[in-house]
Amino acid sequence: MLEKLGWEPLATRRRTRRLAILHKSIHGHLSLPVGNLLQPTLRSSRHSNSRAFKPLSTSKDCYKHSFIPRTVKDWNSLPETVVTITDPKQFKEAVENHQRNKVTNQNN
Numbered sequence: 601m602l603e604k605l606g607w608e609p610l611a612t613r614r615r616t617r618r619l620a621i622l623h624k625s626i627h628g629h630l631s632l633p634v635g636n637l638l639q640p641t642l643r644s645s646r647h648s649n650s651r652a653f654k655p656l657s658t659s660k661d662c663y664k665h666s667f668i669p670r671t672v673k674d675w676n677s678l679p680e681t682v683v684t685i686t687d688p689k690q691f692k693e694a695v696e697n698h699q700r701n702k703v704t705n706q707n708n
Contacts, residue, residue: 612699618671619678620692629688637668641676651683652676 608616625632639654653672658664675683682698685691 608696608699615674616692616695616699618667619674619695620688621667622671622675623691624688627686627688634668638672648676649678649680649683 607613621630621632622634624630625634626638637656641648641652641654653675655672655676656669658669663669678695679698682691682694685694
């Protein structure tokens, strides 16, 4: 039914929204106080981008699956071409395209 309607799966739409909210807060388009929680990594690896954040260590599942830890993990997995975008609309479109390409590549 989702394909017939042209909708992305709910988990994908939620991930896109979380990343868009984090992006807006990082770039000052949304007043969400994440600055003291997010610490940039000192070096990037092949599995992260140059604007990656240190993952937050958690001992409780309820916190591990909350907004910041979960979104930082998704943010760090984005390619460099996506995280360097400053415009919120362009960022959201790039995230959607990245996720579509990721699903297409997994199905092939």
